[in-house]
Amino acid sequence: MKKAGQKRTLSSSKSETTRKKESSTVRERIIETAVRLFESQGYAATGINQIIAESNAAKASFYDHFLSKELLGKEYLIRYGKRHLTLIRSLIEHSETPKEFLSSWVKIIRRQLRMQKLYGCPMANLRAQIGSDSPLLAREVQKLTTETLAVLADFLLVQKAAANEKSARLMARRMFSAYEGAIHLWQLTGEAEALEDIEFLSLQILQTSEHN
Amino acid sequence: MKKAGQKRTLSSSKSETTRKKESSTVRERIIETAVRLFESQGYAATGINQIIAESNAAKASFYDHFLSKELLGKEYLIRYGKRHLTLIRSLIEHSETPKEFLSSWVKIIRRQLRMQKLYGCPMANLRAQIGSDSPLLAREVQKLTTETLAVLADFLLVQKAAANEKSARLMARRMFSAYEGAIHLWQLTGEAEALEDIEFLSLQILQTSEHN
Numbered sequence: 398m399k400k401a402g403q404k405r406t407l408s409s410s411k412s413e414t415t416r417k418k419e420s421s422t423v424r425e426r427i428i429e430t431a432v433r434l435f436e437s438q439g440y441a442a443t444g445i446n447q448i449i450a451e452s453n454a455a456k457a458s459f460y461d462h463f464l465s466k467e468l469l470g471k472e473y474l475i476r477y478g479k480r481h482l483t484l485i486r487s488l489i490e491h492s493e494t495p496k497e498f499l500s501s502w503v504k505i506i507r508r509q510l511r512m513q514k515l516y517g518c519p520m521a522n523l524r525a526q527i528g529s530d531s532p533l534l535a536r537e538v539q540k541l542t543t544e545t546l547a548v549l550a551d552f553l554l555v556q557k558a559a560a561n562e563k564s565a566r567l568m569a570r571r572m573f574s575a576y577e578g579a580i581h582l583w584q585l586t587g588e589a590e591a592l593e594d595i596e597f598l599s600l601q602i603l604q605t606s607e608h609n
Numbered sequence: 610m611k612k613a614g615q616k617r618t619l620s621s622s623k624s625e626t627t628r629k630k631e632s633s634t635v636r637e638r639i640i641e642t643a644v645r646l647f648e649s650q651g652y653a654a655t656g657i658n659q660i661i662a663e664s665n666a667a668k669a670s671f672y673d674h675f676l677s678k679e680l681l682g683k684e685y686l687i688r689y690g691k692r693h694l695t696l697i698r699s700l701i702e703h704s705e706t707p708k709e710f711l712s713s714w715v716k717i718i719r720r721q722l723r724m725q726k727l728y729g730c731p732m733a734n735l736r737a738q739i740g741s742d743s744p745l746l747a748r749e750v751q752k753l754t755t756e757t758l759a760v761l762a763d764f765l766l767v768q769k770a771a772a773n774e775k776s777a778r779l780m781a782r783r784m785f786s787a788y789e790g791a792i793h794l795w796q797l798t799g800e801a802e803a804l805e806d807i808e809f810l811s812l813q814i815l816q817t818s819e820h821n
Contacts, residue, residue: 439740441653517737521793525729525737528651535799542797570794574806577797578790581733582782585754585789587747594786601813 424462426452428472435473436519441526470523470534477519478541485548495558495603499572503596506580510589517584521577546570558603571602636674638664640684647685648731653738682735682746689731690753697760707770707815711784715808718792722801729796733789758782770815783814 430452434443445466449459463469484505492498509515516522524538549569550562559565575598582591642664646655657678661671675681696717704710721727728734736750761781762774771777787810794803 522737524796525734574790574794577793578786581789582786584736
């Protein structure tokens with residue numbers, strides 16, 4: 398009796414694990430589909446039904462994992478943020494100077510453009526799409542921007558490109574601003590040359606900041 | 610008989626005018642509502658039903674005037690574009706130097722912010738919201754951006770801030786880029802100081818462009 402009981406427990410715990418695995422696979426599929434669609438066609442233009450259809454999930458199981466599109470939007474930002482910060486930290490690690498960092502950053506953007514995988518800045522795109530509708534997502538975007546600016550400012554300080562913390566924060570904001578501006582001009586005009594201004598404007602900022 | 614017939618024609622032509630007037634009022638109300646909602650809460654987040662409800666139009670009459678939300682989006686861009694270009698031309702007319710123009714431009718943005726009427730750049734917001742969904746609206750945004758850049762470049766050339774047409778076009782693009790960058794940093798961080806970079810970065814561009 399004891400042995401049989403143990404067996405039952407074992408087998409039921411096994412199927413529990415299988416269920417959890419299947420469930421996490423469905424969850425993962427939903428997230429991966431949402432990330433792909435939010436990034437390429439936009440958060441506002443992507444409906445829950447399309448995510449369900451393209452992730453091969455059952456409608457009911459979607460709502461087991463996510464109570465709303467907004468929470469899926471949050472997961473999207475968290476995932477994008479991790480990738481984005483990992484990339485920036487790795488570029489920083491492999492750069493001897495801020496100039497080198499800038500040039501590698503622009504190289505990556507150009508590669509995305511060539512591979513038709515450049516959709517603008519995911520943070521700015523999402524921010525523009527939610528308007529005042531989602532304070533939750535606006536906060537997530539804000540957190541991610543603040544973290545990006547802190548990583549950049551820290552790099553500029555370590556590199557002695559900025560004289561002090563305040564100046565480093567200002568330079569980081571302006572460099573991020575140059576990136577946002579150029580990528581939006583590219584989106585507005587459809588002309589790839591607009592992307593050249595990332596490097597041009599950022600180099601201006603690096604050169605002139607000590608006087609401000 | 611002749612007289613009666615004339616009368617009928619007259620009265621039927623009168624009521625035709627009235628119908629046309631009423632119809633143009635409904636059309637106008639629909640457009641004004643759409644402009645307000647697209648600007649404040651975003652194009653993607655605004656549904657046709659909300660526009661119909663808030664403009665007090667009958668559903669059927671909405672479709673008499675606009676076959677799709679996209680065409681209403683085009684009308685929105687045309688109206689915004691007219692206002693926007695009129696404003697820029699008027700600022701240019703009242704400015705003795707590019708620096709003065711910049712400072713008036715930033716003053717207007719600050720006033721919009723104080724009155725809680727700053728929603729970012731309507732062109733960039735709409736562009737981010739349509740993704741690859743609407744080539745028609747993407748083209749409209751592109752046309753409007755090109756026209757804005759031409760007006761700015763022309764001003765820089767007349768003011769001798771740029772040495773030649775090519776350089777004026779480049780400066781105009783970079784100044785527009787500085788504006789887009791700063792306004793997006795404001796949207797991303799929620800911090801009004803980010804708007805200061807419009808003037809700072811644009812002045813850098815004005816000062817340094819002759820060497821590039």
